[in-house]
Amino acid sequence: MLYFLGRRIISALSVVFVTLVATFALFFVAPTDPAGAICGARNCPPDRLAEIRAGLGLDEPKVKQFTSYLEGLVAGRTYVNGGVERDCAAPCLGYSFKNDRPVLDMLKERLPVTISLVAGAAVIMLTVGVTIGSMAAKRRGTAGDRALVTSTLIVSSIPYYIVALMISLYLTIFYPILPRGQWTSPFDSPGKWIAGFVTPWLVLGLVNTTQYVRYSRGSMVESLSEDYIRTARAKGLSDRVVTYKHALRTALIPVITIFGLDVAGMLAGAIFTERIFDLPGLGQLVLQSLVNYDLPVIMGTVLISSIFLVAANLVVDIVYSLIDPRVRLS
């Protein structure tokens, strides 16, 4: 187990490293000009531009910039700007080009919003999706099953941002049946926190549920036809126990893989949902940083996304070994 974890963490770190290199390289390959953006495109005197560049550290060689970034990440670094020294302790993610705030603080501020959003939606999509999917699998071939599969296909075929936007527009603004999206810390006011998230949870959760209905239906159809399900029924177990204990346990294995990766992806930025429901989460930060060529923030969000992704993979593998005794972590 320890050996397994050690090996996996090393491979995870290398994935994160490669992702950072790629992001950094892509940033400079693209026609980006952060200093120009800060200075203003028009009437920017060349010496002012150079000054800003130097202040941001963009005048140094690219490789040096990247190694300093890594150094800051691991050991912390000191920024010197216009004679002012600032200590940035490890893990130092640098300062935003745009508003000069520490990137770490910005991420810390945004993360609870995204985590709140994703946690609620994830609970909905897994529980509702698996329950409906299992029910459909048991009734496969019936009119109800076909109607369900067709309707989930239709919902998943409409682009998500249209569904979300329409619901936001019609159900929270024109006909305010559902509360509007709003961020309140659950520690300040749990009630307001829930109220502000109900609509985004339902929209993000239920739209994704349609996929989980199909995954879990397919997986359940397969596991319900296994020989050991016949054995379970031959023992005299009730239909409920056979379906939701014996069949579901094996059917969950493939569903959990997809779920783990989906959750990681959503944490990395539920951009549409956050934007449409006006939630100041990571996704919005990604969007702003891209518009502003804000390299430290881009790097910070990429770093945290890639960590989510490798962590999710690791968690999925560990959960596997808990569900399936045939899987050994070695």
Added chain:
Amino acid sequence: MTEPTPDDRKDAMSETAAEQPAEAKRGPEVATRERRQGALSPSGETPYLVVEDLTVKFPTADGVVSAVNGLSYSVPLGRTLAIVGESGSGKSVSSMAVMGLHDPRRSKITGSIRLGGDELVGMPEADLMKVRGDAVSMVFQDPQSSLHPLYTVGKQIAEAYLVHHKVSKEVAKKRTLEMLDLVGIPNPARRFNQYPHEFSGGMRQRAMIAMGLVNDPKLVIADEPTTALDVTVQAQILDLLNNLQKEFGSAIVLITHDLGVVAEMADDVLVMYAGRCVEYGTAEDVLANPRMPYTWGLLESIPTVSAANERLRPIKGLPPSLLNLPSGCSFNPRCPYKDRVKGERCTTDLPELLPVDGAGLHTSRCHLPDKASIYETEVLPRLG
């Protein structure tokens, strides 16, 4: 379909009435010959399981699959009935019907299945659940796929006990350990907490048998219990079943295509072809004096050590499609003897299941006039 002559009818009726008073008391209901035959096992003992005129059909998009057609048999306690036939002959389907394991929405079952007097066909699912695994249990073919891979063996067996007994988990565990010991699994306490993949094939089948017997069932249906096992392990498993039957006194329905297994285990034998019984009698009758070309074909296709250099003698042709059974005798397209029956009877008339010697309980379904002499002079020499 040819009707039996009135004389046949009278013979059989007086015979059943004499040997089976319980059956006679069921009143003046007009029973067909097959039903009366089914109600009586070839040994004449009072049966525990009675299957009468059982028909199982599966409606599919291509048409109705007639998997079992008018099957009748019975098994008394303490006896073993072997149901023999090729794949698709309906042997497993008919036993699944006895367990009530067919999805009612996908199958149509008619006829009667009586277990100790209780009618199972049409029994509500809630009542059927109480019978399944308790009075009747099933040992499946492939223990690798028939055990749940994600639960420990002990838990799976204890679960079977707990469904039918209101006892604590500790009591169920104790019972499970007893059963594991009884079926010859060494070190039950350790094995209890292991998963199926940690068991060998033979041990898995022993565990399946322990699960099948944990509730002390009166009827055990063993669906090809040795097919997935090594030959050496096969013999052990058969011995185990034999010994356990002596100890528990249960009736066993053994489904197999292996006539070697039949010879070792069975008291009675029922040969199935295309969903119908084609020959039924005691093991001695059927194996030593078979009276149906299909049974002859099965016997001839057994490879023998003394004839090691000879080619195998398979039954030519393939089993018929159950969507579209041949008219007349289902076996006629493959039967090497059909020319010896006058006229086209084999292709037009379905033979009745009739006593081979005019009376008695060894029956077969064949138009051939002189089956006994053909067997003695032609088939027997080929069997070596």
